[in-house]
Amino acid sequence: MDESELLALRRRIDAIDEEILKLLSERGRCARRVGELKQGAIYRPEREAQVLRRIAALNPGPLPESAVRTIFREIMSACLALEQPLKVAYLGPAGTFSEAAARKHFGSAPQFVSLASIDEVFREVEAGNIDYGVVPIENSVEGMVGVTHDLLLLHPLQICGEVMLRIHQHLMSLAPSLAAVKRVYSHAQSLAQCHEWLSRHLPDVPYVPVASNAEAARLAAQDPDAAAIAGEAAAERYGLTVLAANIEDDPNNTTRFLVIAKHDAAGPSGRDKTSLVCSAPNKPGAMHRLLEPLAHYGVSMTKLQSRPAKSGLWEYVFYIDVEGHRLDEPVRQALAALEERATFLKLLGSYPAAAW
Ligand SMILES: C=C(O[C@@H]1C=C(C(=O)O)C=C[C@H]1O)C(=O)O
Structure with a gap:
């Protein structure tokens, strides 16, 4: 290894980081000023979509599009928080796909609130206690979420965004290997979505349906003989090891979520x-x-x-x-x-x- 080249590269990276930080601070100041000039809603979904699409199109590499998008998603999230700290509610508990969808759409700066039902998400947004709600509307395998459709009809709220989330299910546990797993917890829908994998790899253990995937992960974190099927966020949150990743039978399994608010997108974004x-x-x-x-x-x-x-x-x-x-x-x-x-x-x- 050429020590002097390594040292020179690290110095260059330090200098670049300082430049990035200066530019980010300047961006933050611009966003704060935009916030002062704005009338109406501070959060502008159409503008955010344009920023993300433009950056993805400009990306010269070598960073992949997904990495660049994630970074700029976070930059905008932090800039928006300088204008107005947002409160975003989702169908809980924490660690569910709804939370993943909310974070994918808003980045990590808002205050996220987990609520017990889709109905409550609508009511809290309507009451003004929450700025934005993220609710599932349809799944590519399971079809429509009826209750969300009914609530859209009943409440005077607007749709201001949509989120597409690929659903990847993982088997997670405190147990060191599949052989040690004596029962599997998950939401009934997730058990159904992983039916083929389960009957091939864990044919002889009981599958126990529970209220949510996050609840399944919480139970598995208290019982070393048990495993849960849930998304990645649940494994992190409950300190479980993923024993088998992407075990869903349909690899294209996607859920579409809607962002609901008291306003929609004020103008066109182009798509x-x-x-x-x-x-x-x-x-x-x-x-x-x-x-x-x-x-x-x-x-x-x-x-x-x-x-x-x-x-x-x-x-x-x-x-x-x-x-x-x-x-x-x-x-x-x-x-x-x-x-x-x-x-x-x-x-x-x-x-x-x-x-x-
Ligand atoms: C800065 C603005 O406000 C918010 C922050 C944005 C950003 O950081 O780029 C984009 C849209 C808004 O949600 C804006 O409206 O331009």
Whole structure:
């Protein structure tokens, strides 16, 4: 090893770090001043999405895109906290995928609050005790989360963002090896998602469903004969060793979360979605007529989900996501036409499509 070159490189790294720190401080001062000039919401999801997309496109390497995104996510998180410390609630307990989604979206600067139900997340945001709520809306394997759909219809809240989270399940334990595991705790959905792996590697032990993956990890941390299936955050939080990683049967398993607030994204980011819920008159061709304006104005639909209306038997409401912001001209016109044809329509908000 060339000692003098090593020394020179480390000196260079120290000098670079000082430069980075100076620039970060300057960035923080700019953000704080932006905060003073702002009217309305301090947190601007459309601007944050643009910053992340721009940085990813500019990245010259050698750092991978994911590393650069994570670093800039944290920089913005810290800058935003200088303008306004945020309170973000998620469906708890701590260590669940909902917490991972909240941190992926907001970075680590906000104060995170774990709440016991999706209903409580909506209520606390509506009451103004919490600035933003992160709630699951659909999973690529399990389908829609019904309660979140119902609450979006009931509460006067808006969607201001979405988060896509790849769900990786790990088997974790205090036990040194698989052979020592005598029972497995997890949420019923996670047990189902790892069914093939479990029947191949741990066919003879009981699988015990519990309230959440985080609860499973907490139990496994008290019992050296037990293992839990949960996400990585739970292993860290409860001091468990991952005995087998990525044991989910479907490697593309992804959950989509929504960020709810009292406002949506004030303007377009360049790659946006708009969500709405509506109902159609109960007569032949009504659904076709309802959706016709989307085709007419060239607006793409990314989701159409029906759900029983709580008003009567065999009546449905339709949850629709389209590409574009409500202020983009084709979306604005399509929504106006759609509203005329629907018996009921509620705009749930426009927001940047998940940046990563
Ligand atoms: C600085 C701003 O405020 C916040 C912080 C941002 C940042 O650090 O880049 C971006 C958007 C806002 O959430 C801004 O609106 O430009």
